[in-house]
Amino acid sequence: MERHLDTELNDLKAKILLMRGFVESQLRDTLQALTARDASLAMRVIQNDQAVDKLDIEIDEDSLHLLALYHPTAGDLRFITTVMKIASELERMSDLAGNIAERTIELNDEPQLKPYIDIPAMAQRTIGMVRESLDAFVNRDAELARKVCRDDDFVDDLTEQLFRELLSFMLEDPRTITRSARLTFIGKYYERIADHATNVAELVVYMVEGKIIRHMAVEP
Amino acid sequence: MERHLDTELNDLKAKILLMRGFVESQLRDTLQALTARDASLAMRVIQNDQAVDKLDIEIDEDSLHLLALYHPTAGDLRFITTVMKIASELERMSDLAGNIAERTIELNDEPQLKPYIDIPAMAQRTIGMVRESLDAFVNRDAELARKVCRDDDFVDDLTEQLFRELLSFMLEDPRTITRSARLTFIGKYYERIADHATNVAELVVYMVEGKIIRHMAVEP
Numbered sequence: 001m002e003r004h005l006d007t008e009l010n011d012l013k014a015k016i017l018l019m020r021g022f023v024e025s026q027l028r029d030t031l032q033a034l035t036a037r038d039a040s041l042a043m044r045v046i047q048n049d050q051a052v053d054k055l056d057i058e059i060d061e062d063s064l065h066l067l068a069l070y071h072p073t074a075g076d077l078r079f080i081t082t083v084m085k086i087a088s089e090l091e092r093m094s095d096l097a098g099n100i101a102e103r104t105i106e107l108n109d110e111p112q113l114k115p116y117i118d119i120p121a122m123a124q125r126t127i128g129m130v131r132e133s134l135d136a137f138v139n140r141d142a143e144l145a146r147k148v149c150r151d152d153d154f155v156d157d158l159t160e161q162l163f164r165e166l167l168s169f170m171l172e173d174p175r176t177i178t179r180s181a182r183l184t185f186i187g188k189y190y191e192r193i194a195d196h197a198t199n200v201a202e203l204v205v206y207m208v209e210g211k212i213i214r215h216m217a218v219e220p
Numbered sequence: 221m222e223r224h225l226d227t228e229l230n231d232l233k234a235k236i237l238l239m240r241g242f243v244e245s246q247l248r249d250t251l252q253a254l255t256a257r258d259a260s261l262a263m264r265v266i267q268n269d270q271a272v273d274k275l276d277i278e279i280d281e282d283s284l285h286l287l288a289l290y291h292p293t294a295g296d297l298r299f300i301t302t303v304m305k306i307a308s309e310l311e312r313m314s315d316l317a318g319n320i321a322e323r324t325i326e327l328n329d330e331p332q333l334k335p336y337i338d339i340p341a342m343a344q345r346t347i348g349m350v351r352e353s354l355d356a357f358v359n360r361d362a363e364l365a366r367k368v369c370r371d372d373d374f375v376d377d378l379t380e381q382l383f384r385e386l387l388s389f390m391l392e393d394p395r396t397i398t399r400s401a402r403l404t405f406i407g408k409y410y411e412r413i414a415d416h417a418t419n420v421a422e423l424v425v426y427m428v429e430g431k432i433i434r435h436m437a438v439e440p
Contacts, residue, residue, distance in 0.1 A: 064297060071291035170390060170397045177390045
C-alpha cells in the first residue's frame with residue numbers, strides 16, 4: 001500500500017513539473033511577444049492558458065483522491081496539500097501571463113515607446129524565481145526557497161523604478177500616456193507573478209521545515 | 221468520534237467567518253479612508269492585516285490536524301480543503317486592502333482629483349461579493365455563489381470605465397498624472413479583490429455540486 005502511494009505521489013510531482021513547464025514557456029513567450037511585437041505569439045500565450053487550467057483541475061482531483069484513499073499523515077499529507085496550493089499559484093501565474101499578452105497586443109496599435117530595458121530584466125528574474133521555487137519544491141531545498149523570497153525585493157524595486165520612469169514619460173509627453181499606462185500594468189503583472197513564485201517558495205519552506213515564513217520579513 | 225469531527229468542523233467554519241469579518245471591515249475602512257482622506261484609518265487597515273495573517277495560519281494548521289486525525293472522506297474532506305483555499309483567498313484580499321490603503325496615504329499629498337463616484341461603486345459591489353461568497357459557503361448555496369460570479373463582470377466593466385476616465389484626465393492635464401495613476405491602481409486592487417471573491421464562489425459551487433466551474437464562462 002505504502003509503495004503504491006509513493007508511485008502516486010511521484011505522478012503528482014510529475015504533473016506539477018509539467019504545469020511548471022507550461023507556465024515557464026508562457027512567461028518566456030510573453031517577453032518575446034512584447035519585445036518582438038509579435039501579436040500571434042501573444043495570442044498563443046492566451047490560448048495556452050487552457051492547458052494549465054486543465055492541469056490545475058487534474059492535480060486538485062488527484063490530490064483529493066489520494067487524501068480520501070490513503071489517509072496520508074505527516075510528511076505525505078503536507079506534501080499533498082502543498083501540491084494543491086502550488087497548482088493554484090501556477091494557475092494564477094498563467095492567467096497573469098495572459099494579461100501581459102493582452103496588453104502586448106494593445107501596444108501594437110502604436111509605435112514602440114522606447115527600447116525595453118527594465119521589463120526584460122523583471123521578466124527574466126521572475127522566470128528564474130518560478131523555476132527555482134519549483135526546483136526548491138522538487139529537491140525539498142529550503143535554502144533555495146529562501147533565496148527566491150529575497151529575489152522578490154529585486155522585482156519590487158524594478159517595478160517601482162519602472163513606474164517612476166513611465167510617470168516621467170507621461171509628464172513630458174502626454175501622447176505617451178496610453179502606452180505608458182499599459183507598460184505600467186505589464187510591470188505590475190510581472191510583479192504579481194513574482195509574488196506567486198514567492199508564495200510557492202514559502203510553501204516549500206513550510207513543507208520542509210514545518211516553519212511558517214509566510215507573513216514574515218525574510219532576513220537577507 | 222464522528223460527532224467530535226462535527227464540532228471541529230464547526231469551529232473551523234467559525235474561524236473562516238471571523239476572518240471574513242476582519243476582511244470586510246478592512247474593505248469598508250479602505251473606502252472610508254479614501255473618501256474622507258483619513259490617513260490614520262488607512263494605517264489601521266495596514267496594521268489589521270496581521271490579524272488576518274494569523275487566522276490564515278491557524279486555519280491551515282487546524283485543517284492539517286483534522287485531515288491527519290480523522291481521515292475524513294467525501295463531503296468532509298472537500299469541506300476542509302475548501303476551507304484551506306478560502307482562507308488563502310481572504311488573506312490575499314487583506315493584502316490588497318493594505319495596498320489600497322498605501323495608495324490612499326500617498327494620495328493625501330495632493331488635493332483630491334475629483335469627487336469619487338466609480339470607485340465607491342466598485343468598492344461597495346466588491347464588499348457585497350465578499351460577503352455573499354462566504355454566505356454561499358456557510359449555507360452551501362450554489363445559486364448565490366453563481367450570482368457572485370456574475371457580479372464580477374460588473375466590477376470588471378467599472379474598472380475599464382475608470383481606467384478610460386482617468387486616461388482622459390491625464391491627457392487633458394498632465395498635473396493629474398500621478399494622482400490618476402494611483403487611482404487606477406486602486407481600481408485594479410478592488411478588481412482583484414472581486415476576483416478573489418469569485419474564486420471563493422467557484423470553490424463553493426465545487427464543494428456543493430462537485431462540479432468545476434473554474435476556468436469556464438458562467439452563463440447569465
